[in-house]
Amino acid sequence: MRRYADVTELIAEQAADSTEQKALEAVARRVAHELERPVPYRPKFKAELRQELLRAARRRLRPWYGRPAVVGPGLAAVAAAVALAIGLQMARPPAAQGPEQVAEEQPAAPEAPAPPSVTGDEPTSYLVHLPADLPEVRLADERTRLDRQLLAPASTAVVGSVQLMRLTARPGEADFRAMASRLGFRGESRRTDRGWVVADEDRSLTMTTDGTVQYADLSEPDADAAPVDAQAAGQAAQRFLDQAALPVHSQPDISPREDGFMVVYTEHVDGRPVVNARTEIAVNQAGTVVRARAFVPSGVTLHATYTEFVSEQEAVQLAAERGGSFQGAELVWVRSVGDGTVYLQPAWRVLGTNAQGAPVARYVGALVHEDSSGQ
């Protein structure tokens, strides 16, 4: 127990008598004996995670490597880590195991078709299965102008792979209470079927377990207050977000309304918008936030790269199968809620006309489970 002298000392200090002291020391020895045993791990996992961390580190710590684009080594770099993390099998056979390593033998993974080469000499990591709880992209058609510019810069052609981000955005009641407290709610919160709600005389705040936050203030506006301009409305929205600890990382789009302004923040990932997770804040003419819809910030935890995905051409065909005529598509991000995880998944925003001839943007998931894609 010399190694655990501090534990022995603690026991000696706090034990009621020598009997207890001896008994607790024996317990400590037994637990130490059990916990000192190494925990087996898969050498393949350790080696691949190291490799992918190094790749990620090279990009992160040496800026001249450049930010990863939607396609290329940047995404491949984190793919294996995600493959391991999500528990999916990768195509390579297990690495050789050193004689002294604490490791378990693993059966070889089933053979998978080789992916197309995306990045020169770099080994390409790829996934061949999607998370089981990845929801299907189901967004309604969006009315648009046929000649409308694509939303994303689309400077990077999607050639070899697309990326999925797995987020952790499932808030708990503690998160809700903290937010309510920051926004000055004093009443008791209560559980609802989908989350939590708190209300005072004129205001209410709800949060659902998928991370959606909605706020409303129905109090009468101050009739004597001088009307605010767009800039002041933007500042009021920003103050609200700061107070609620809902960070946004994009510039707001502020548009006038009959009763004030609507401030909209569209999150972007790799320069492409998340089309269904816009933060919307209505500010009245007195500069008070009267309504807000936002999402609990989600730390991006894992990325995955998929080389088997719906191509732009296939997306156009899939869109047309639902009626109408479509010409081209751009890749955007969609926030979607799985059983236990919130995802950011890529989707094609396909431009064309619907069956009635109206110009629309139709959304087609870029990552589709094999059985639902018909492949």
Add this chain to the structure above:
Amino acid sequence: MWSEYREVRYRREGPPTHRPEIVETYSDEQRLVQRAQRDPEAFGELYDMHFDRIYAYIHRKTGDRQVAEDLTADTFLKALAHIQSYRYTGQPFAAWLYRIAANVVIDYYRVRRPTVQLDEGLSAAFGGPEPEEAALALDDRQAVSLAMQALSPDQQDVIIMRFGGDMKLKEIAAALGKTEGAVKALLFRALGTLRRKLSESGVQP
């Protein structure tokens, strides 16, 4: 060359942080961490030094290999993402990593109830005994894992970090964001609970 030597030594003697001469001073580790803030290879060395203990900690907390791999990857990705903001506070780098890992585990359980009972998880995480010891060790091991189940998450953290991670009490305090006194109280209560539970299982400590 150095890297090969380090790897051989690592395999033979265990993680460097478990070796007394390195536990005594963190100056080498600090230099390595500073280098890791700009040198990917140095980050790889940190990973080599700490993978075992972080993986073991997470595996013992979750009891599921897939989840342990998931959360271990998550922990090191977060560490990489925040390595630039790491500042030496007198505690070893492992304390910082453990803190990330502990938060990752908390986040995991916040969104997803454990599907593996802790006793199963702890049993699985205790590793495999030598064949000749198996029959005898199984009972003891099960008894210890069952007893561990009776501990609060904080008590489990302290026990696992102290005995499984070879962390000092002050370092555990830093990792868990608690005072050293609080960690001592947790440890003492945990040992008391373990004593009672082991006794109930008919195991003489």
